[in-house]
Amino acid sequence: MPRDSADSTFIDALSQRFPADMFARAEQSYLEEPRGRWQGAQGFVARPRDTAEVSALVQACSDAGVGIVPYGGGTGLVGGQIAPDGAPETPLILSLERMTRIRDVFPQENVLIAEAGVILANIQTAARDVDRLFPLSLASEGSARIGGLLSTNAGGVNVLRYGNTRDLCLGLEAVMPDGSIWHGLKRLRKDNTGYDLRNLLIGAEGTLGIITAASLKLYPRPAAIGTAVFVIRDAEAALELLSLAKSQLGESISAFELMHKTGLDFLSETLPDVRKPFGDHHPEWMILTDIGLPKGLDPQSALEDLFVAAEAEGIATDAVIAQSEAQRTEFWSVREHIPEANRRIGAVSSHDVSVPLGALPAFIARVRQAIAQVGDFRINCFGHVGDGNLHFNVFPPSGQSRDSYLAETKAIKRLVHDIAHELGGTFSAEHGIGRAKTADLARYGDPTKLAAMRAIKNALDPKGIMNPGAVLP
Amino acid sequence: MPRDSADSTFIDALSQRFPADMFARAEQSYLEEPRGRWQGAQGFVARPRDTAEVSALVQACSDAGVGIVPYGGGTGLVGGQIAPDGAPETPLILSLERMTRIRDVFPQENVLIAEAGVILANIQTAARDVDRLFPLSLASEGSARIGGLLSTNAGGVNVLRYGNTRDLCLGLEAVMPDGSIWHGLKRLRKDNTGYDLRNLLIGAEGTLGIITAASLKLYPRPAAIGTAVFVIRDAEAALELLSLAKSQLGESISAFELMHKTGLDFLSETLPDVRKPFGDHHPEWMILTDIGLPKGLDPQSALEDLFVAAEAEGIATDAVIAQSEAQRTEFWSVREHIPEANRRIGAVSSHDVSVPLGALPAFIARVRQAIAQVGDFRINCFGHVGDGNLHFNVFPPSGQSRDSYLAETKAIKRLVHDIAHELGGTFSAEHGIGRAKTADLARYGDPTKLAAMRAIKNALDPKGIMNPGAVLP
Missing domain, CATH: 3.30.70.2190 (Alpha-Beta Plaits)
Structure with missing residues (x-):
């Protein structure tokens, strides 16, 4: 865990080494998440302009034992981008918002190389401009940035045909927890040269390093x-x-x-x-x-x-x-x-579950029945059923407010996740773990996998500075 | 590195705990590779029948500090399955050949669950039997086993449309280097619950654990x-x-x-x-x-x-x-x-390179020109050009034998790999590293990625018993 805070003494010292406008007090927009469930800790944000600056920042934080919360578009739904108030040490928010260059487009190869801060809609447009498709599509595409989408392995509406975000990535450039840069922006469809560091960083929610750029797959437009x-x-x-x-x-x-x-x-x-x-x-x-x-x-x-x-x-x-x-x-x-x-x-409880396709009808029937026994709730069950992924959200009876039912939230969440787990499913299909689902991960995660995850985290980030508190608290 | 050999004392001791026919002296078939380039070390083979036996074997080897070479169909082309004669400690060959059960088929979900020892052709047939396609297809499909195909992330002729082997896998069951079992046979298209251990084991060539079963994607038949x-x-x-x-x-x-x-x-x-x-x-x-x-x-x-x-x-x-x-x-x-x-x-030198699609013509032209300067060789350039992957093989002049030209092999290999690397390509597109290409990995690999690989290897296999000498010697 971090041993020091990104306080004004630390920022003053860094300000000697970096461009004057790199640092600012974090405004409210960096401290809240889309559903308003957490308030982030007051602190500072750093906005590097290129990979070398990200590297130097991470190295400085590593040297000082200061934690870093990587920040993309801020659209994550599990609090991975918010360092909550009350943590013993305040981390530095490292926003990729200034790294918005599309570095290259190779239409013949169906490849586009984007920096981490490029907004998804801009990648879709750049693909369309060369008569190609970048198929990742989700509700927040107007503000979500590709670095965050990769770090959380975002899903969306086209997974059925084109896969999750990890399936759309050929290579990465990333800054590791010691500040070293991995130059892995390959444009290759086949490259069997060692462990799959790309897929390890994708979906790691910023706890193993910071993705600074990616080479992405384009597709022919239907x-x-x-x-x-x-x-x-x-x-x-x-x-x-x-x-x-x-x-x-x-x-x-x-x-x-x-x-x-x-x-x-x-x-x-x-x-x-x-x-x-x-x-x-x-x-x-x-x-x-x-x-x-x-x-x-x-x-x-x-x-x-x-x-x-x-x-x-x-x-x-x-x-x-x-x-x-x-x-x-x-x-x-x-x-x-x-x-x-x-x-x-106003939901009493929201869920992002997936189950094996064949278990979907059983899942819906069992959960409805179980919730009916808790109370007279309304259920909005919708989503990416082609992927076995449902957003199964539970609401108070008509005319009543969620506030009267929040005491039931925990029990409802538990029963929905228990049933998904029993049927071979998962409590987090596309949103990830962040800070909201760490207890679920500990409860439902395979112990051998959890042990491997902890070993990997300790090996790559021995000081525990990368997104402390997220995924593996 | 292992501190002890799988010698007859060790095997005798294990024989008390396991079924009588589990162990045998390794016949020649376990000690040679398809191109006859290495001779394996004389030793023993263990042939477990189920995952519990694999787990117990790995634990016993871990306790004793004995190395393990996982063995599938033996079709790998880079020596990953062969512990060469002359290593200080002789490892145990752990063959998955008895784990040949297709555990389940879910046609509606397009999922098939196979144990590691199932031969690829049998998976293709099982898929066809339910009017589905398992698209992995390569020359050795009559003998290659799915555990090895996953461990080496095999390619083949249908990568262009369906991806590499890793893209065809939804979940794994595996035995980790301490003998613990990861129960990760998910049938989910979406599951964002922590680090991607599946893709880390896929392509790790048995150096991080032993894949014992996999849930595989099926496709509609065109x-x-x-x-x-x-x-x-x-x-x-x-x-x-x-x-x-x-x-x-x-x-x-x-x-x-x-x-x-x-x-x-x-x-x-x-x-x-x-x-x-x-x-x-x-x-x-x-x-x-x-x-x-x-x-x-x-x-x-x-x-x-x-x-x-x-x-x-x-x-x-x-x-x-x-x-x-x-x-x-x-x-x-x-x-x-x-x-x-x-x-x-009889090739003087064979290569399994890939380059970005746009660089293919330049690659072919430059390599031909460079080789012409070395000598009057014949070149057979063929392969998966849709993926940017060429098998670029160099032969002696007509009527002459490769034996007269083996002095040139090293120089030719170097120039082919140097040009591929300069063009953003790789020296191993689909065959992997094994033991044949560890020097290339050290030469061309990104230093940050190599450092991360070593850290992960040490974290997951601190005793260095899993496939010692392969990938990271």
């Missing part, structure tokens, strides 16, 4: 895209529709999202301007799907064929297929506003 | 498959054809292999029964490609369209498109027999 919302028989039918879609469309399904009536009800209540696919009628269970097809295939008719077959097999009862780009955007707007509607309603 | 051989203008045209194919076919290109006239000449000389696509005419440069399309598209016409466009742009001058499954097999037989023809001719 020749044609189609979007539809299917009304399905029940939750189990989601899997049947996925199987049917896979058999008809192979790997062309880019996104496959579950939505529930409760989500649409919440939208009507809190964000009535969001247009919903079936107007005032809110079906119990729906699937929002995107398909991307090669030249020669028509997404409209592919989605029609899928519905005809799904209806014949009793899987789906209704569907709307987007007739225009505007309608596609409208369908997706529903999905993307559900988290905001949830926030406005 | 609705229709097509195969063709294109005659291309020159080496540079390979990339142009790849770009064109990607723009026409998106991600439907499964394999994209370069072949050179020299390979066909070698086939005529050593394996005249192998039928070649253009008969006695051996074009200078060819591309063998496989495409797999979703329902509604015809591979025959897709390949015709590709050729028409490629011819119009001066990229390709001729092509044959397989008209039957038999002809597909025939085309692939040419590609698959090239390594055997190479062996019969």
Whole structure:
């Protein structure tokens, strides 16, 4: 653990060695997280402009035994970017926000090299500019930065087809806990030369080093895209529709999202301007799907064929297929506003679970039943069902406030995570551990894996300065 | 490093605790590698039947400070599976050959769980039996075992579309160097709960633990498959054809292999029964490609369209498109027999390099020129060009034997690897480090990455018993 704070004496000393505008008192924006659950410790932020400065900063912190909290876009949902008030030593917040250069684009190789501070939407645009696709897509793409997305191995809506963030990365440049720089910005599809340091840093949430740049995979843009919302028989039918879609469309399904009536009800209540696919009628269970097809295939008719077959097999009862780009955007707007509607309603407990696909129906049924025994809660179960990943969020009864039910939060969280674990699933599918889920990791983590993680942490960061308190407190 | 040998005293003591047939003197098959380059140390082999036995064996070796060489199918090309004669302590060979159970198949989830000793071809068959595809495919698939394929992160011909072996793995069960078992056989597409131990063990070549089972990704089988051989203008045209194919076919290109006239000449000389696509005419440069399309598209016409466009742009001058499954097999037989023809001719130096795609033409031209200055060698440059991975093999002049030129091997290897490195490439694309390339790793490896690797090795295997001498000697 760190032995000293990034206090004004430390910052004054550093200010002699670095450009004058490198350091500032951390404003409120660095000290709060999207759901307002923690207040960060008052302290300083450093904003280096290049990798050499990051290296020198880390070395200075290492020498002084001062902790570092790497800071990207600040959109993480488990507190990995917030050093909470009350820790014995105040760490330095190291923000990558000034390292926003796209260093290179290689369209022929389908590779783009970006610094850690580039905002995801800007990478998507740079890819589109050379007629390519960078498929990572999630609600916070307008502010999340690629360094943080890699450090947390972010998921999003296109994982089904393109994988998690780690699957989109070919190489890294990173500063290790002693300040040394790993020059690993390879553009190679194959490179079997030693341990996979890249995947070790990806998803380590800044506890093993600081990612400063990455070489990223681009993809051909599908020749044609189609979007539809299917009304399905029940939750189990989601899997049947996925199987049917896979058999008809192979790997062309880019996104496959579950939505529930409760989500649409919440939208009507809190964000009535969001247009919903079936107007005032809110079906119990729906699937929002995107398909991307090669030249020669028509997404409209592919989605029609899928519905005809799904209806014949009793899987789906209704569907709307987007007739225009505007309608596609409208369908997706529903999905993307559900988290905001949830926030406005106020959850008693939110979850980011995944289970093996085959266990999804059992999971939903068992959790609903178990929660019903705790109380009369509303449940909004939605998300990346094609990946087995659900955001299973629990809300107070209609007309009541979450504040009256916070005593139940712990018990609900426990039962949801217990059931996911029993079914071979996980308590954190895409959000990570951060500081919010360290107790869950200790409870559900495999002891052998935890021991290996601790050994690796001690080996690479013996002073414990990298994001202290996160992942392995 | 190990402090004791797996000698008969040690084996006698273990024999009291384990089933009678667990141990045997290692026959010759465990002591040689496919190219006959090393002779292994005489010693003992242990053949456990399950993970508990692997765990107990590893613990016993850890207690005694005896080294372990994990052994899969023995097909590795860099000596990772062979403890060479002459090491101070003789390690125990731990063969996974009895752990051949496919534990489970989940067709709806596209997941298969196999023990480490399952032969790749048997996994392919098990997948086909449930109408799925396990896409890993390489020449040694009839004998290579999945534990070894994972430990070496094997490549093969379908990496372009489906990735390396690591990309096909969802979870692992493994025995760590202290004998503890990591139960990580998850079937989840998303699981962000701590450091990526899975990818750390994959590609570690048995130096950090022993993989005992894996959950593997299956894929839908493409609705229709097509195969063709294109005659291309020159080496540079390979990339142009790849770009064109990607723009026409998106991600439907499964394999994209370069072949050179020299390979066909070698086939005529050593394996005249192998039928070649253009008969006695051996074009200078060819591309063998496989495409797999979703329902509604015809591979025959897709390949015709590709050729028409490629011819119009001066990229390709001729092509044959397989008209039957038999002809597909025939085309692939040419590609698959090239390594055997190479062996019969006898290479002065073989290489497994990759470079960024855009640097391929420069690489081929520079290496040819540099080798011409060393002597009048024949070059067979072939392989997975779609991944930037070439097997660039150098042979003596016609009618002469490799034995007369072995003095040049070191210089040739160095110049090939130097040029690959200068162009941002690697000296080991898919074969790994093993014991053959440890000096290359020390020479070309990034110092920060090497330091991290050593720290991780010491942290997880403090006694240095796991595959001693491999990767980090």
